[in-house]
Structures are given as structure tokens and as C-alpha cells.
Amino acid sequence: MSRIRARNEEKIIRAASRVFAEHGYAATKTADIAELAQLPKPNIYYYFGSKENLYRAVLESVTEPLLAASEPFEQHADPVIALTAYIRTKLMISRDYPYASKVFASEIMHGAPRLPEDIIARLSEQTRTLSDKLSQWMGQGLMEQLEPRHLLFAIWASTQTYADFNWQITMALGKEELDDTDYDQAAEVITRLVIEGCRVRPLSSL
Amino acid sequence: MSRIRARNEEKIIRAASRVFAEHGYAATKTADIAELAQLPKPNIYYYFGSKENLYRAVLESVTEPLLAASEPFEQHADPVIALTAYIRTKLMISRDYPYASKVFASEIMHGAPRLPEDIIARLSEQTRTLSDKLSQWMGQGLMEQLEPRHLLFAIWASTQTYADFNWQITMALGKEELDDTDYDQAAEVITRLVIEGCRVRPLSSL
């Protein structure tokens, strides 16, 4: 793998993430990706073979930040701290990786027809890990007994909505784009819903 | 407007809602809509003129159920009852009108490039009405003081996710499709988050 190749592949992936996120897979023209990447169109086919291959490469590349969100669950044993940090991290990912979030959202909304099996497996495993942790806390009396997966769905949806449905959010808030204050307010509301709503208590209360 | 015309237009709209929801605007072929509607393809162009016109007609037709969700806010003065009913209604809409929800979600995710101005206006007005009502309850001390629009975003996201990201939900729950029990559990979790999380109190507590 040459220097120039690595550099061009990265430029293409970056440009493709954005165009796929903004227009969706089918509406995306490889010519637009090439233009944004400032490379001739055939380069894309030379490096990736086909539009679909490139799209799969994009899906792989955007998976990391999304999976990394669960770190707070591994780092903190205390449910109040872990859940608070998790919500904040999920919101920061929506802010910093909006293309990753949208490409995934679009893919999943249409039934994940092009999502590689290994990514599905990793997402499933993460879901299991997270819901097991929640069940454990519930069993210890550190939070109310609820179906943990529905709680996860609520957290995922209400944090990712700031990336996926950014248009609606900015419109409703009457802004061009969101600033740090908006994300702080979002974190405050969602954290309150989860912590107070599930009566989550710190480890020290045991 | 002839009988046969009205009937065919409705068949086309219904088929189009489904195909647009499942594949997105760009990936949808008018031939697939025609096949599902059991009509010849040129009929679509005869009745609607273009794929884009048909899509706009679909957007108009799916707007009603989505706007109707706010009825509980008008019917019930009590915040506990109104919010509980609102969450339930939103979930039932996700269950009963999944195509409407997905077509809208896809449109908004890509920046609403084809959403008619009048629909935007009606959605904006509803947002204002709902957040005003929440502010009023907060002012009366019937619930915690929070940015009401962020609370709305959380409710919208966590209820619509059951339609928009149905694939992920069913996969996480290990099911082919959701049943009434799943929606009951979802309602229980989301209602608890909102009512307990915002410390919403009934009118009678005043």
C-alpha cells in the first residue's frame, strides 16, 4: 500500500461519508464524491471497485466512533456516573460525527440491506453487554426494575436524534446550527429523565 | 373527479407510501409502485405527472396521522394524563402508520429538500403549541423547569424510533415483529422517564 494510495483512500472515504449521509445511498452520485474529494471519478473505481464497495467501506469506518460510546459503561462501576457519562458521550458523538450517525440511521431505517454481518454482530454484542449491566444494577436495587432494552432504545433515540434529525431540531430552536449550550441543555434533560425517571442511585447508597 | 380515478389515486398513494418508506425516494422505482398498486406504470404519470409530484402527494397524505398525535394535549388539562396519553398515542402511531413515520424521517434526515412549505408551517406551529403548554405547566409548578423543546425532542425520538428503526429494535429483542406487550413495555418505560423524570404532578395537587 503506497503513501499516495493510503492518502487518496482516506480522502475518498471522508468525502463519501459526507455525501452518503446527506443524500442517502441511492441518491449519491460517485461523481459528487470524486468532486468533493478533489480526485477524478475513476480513482474511486480504481480504489474501491464499485459504489457499493465504497459504501461498505464507509460503514466500516464510521462504526468505530459509534461503538466507542459504550466506554463509560466499562470504566465506571457507579450507575449514576456511568449513565450520565454515557448520555454525554452519545450526545458528543452526535455532535462530532454527524455523518457516521446519519449513514447508520439511513441504513438501519431501510432494513440494513448492506450492513456487513460482522458489524451487526458487534452491535448485537454491545446491546447485550449494556442491557446485562443495567439488569445487574436493577438486581442490586440501584435503579428501578424496567425492561433494560427499552431504556436503551430511549437513550439511543433521544441522543442520536440531535445528529439524525438535526434539521428539525435547529428549525424548532430557531437556529442555524446548535452550539454547546444546546447540547448542555439536551444532556441535562435526557440525564434527568434517565436518572430521576429510573430512580438511579449511586453505589455509595448500598 | 371520476370514481375510478379516485380509487386508483388512492391505490397508488398507498403503494407509494410503502415503497418510499422501505427504500427511500431515490431508490424507489415507479415501476415497483405500479406493480404493488396493480396498475400499469404510465397510470402513475397520468395521475401524478412525475415521481416527485407523487412523492409530495404521499408526504401530504402521511402528515395527518402525525399531526393528529397532539390531540391529547388539547383534550386533557391535567399534565399527567395528557403526557401519558400523548406518549401512548405517539407509540400507537409508530405501530399503525410505520410508513408515514419512515417517509417523514427519511425526508427530514436529508434536510427536508422536498417537504412542502405548508407542512413545515403546520409542524412548526404544533411544536410551538406543545412547548407553550409544557411551559405553562412548568410555570404552575406542575413539573420541573426544563427547556420544553428538548423534552419534546426526547419524547418524539424515543416513540418514533419504534417505527423508524424497527429493524434494530426487533433485532435487539430477538423477534420477527413487535407485539402489543412490547409496545406496552415501551410505553411504561418512556412514560416513567417523563412523568417521574420531570416530577409531573396532577392538577389536583395544586
Add this chain to the structure above:
DNA sequence: GTCTATATACAGATAGAC
């Protein structure tokens, strides 16, 4: 008013020069 057969345009992909 309705539908079969066809034109047209666009975008994914590649052959071949450099």
C-alpha cells in the same frame, strides 16, 4: 380516459492512453 411500446437522460462502470 387508459395503457403498450419507445425515447431520452443520467450515472455506474471500464477500456486504453499515459
Add this chain to the structure above:
DNA sequence: GTCTATCTGTATATAGAC
């Protein structure tokens, strides 16, 4: 290894028969 010029399939849209 890289890119210009071109091919080709596919899907929107319509002309014209019934």
C-alpha cells in the same frame, strides 16, 4: 499506478394506439 474519454444499463417520462 493514474486518469481521459467512452460505453452501457437502467429508470423516468411520453408519444400515440385503443
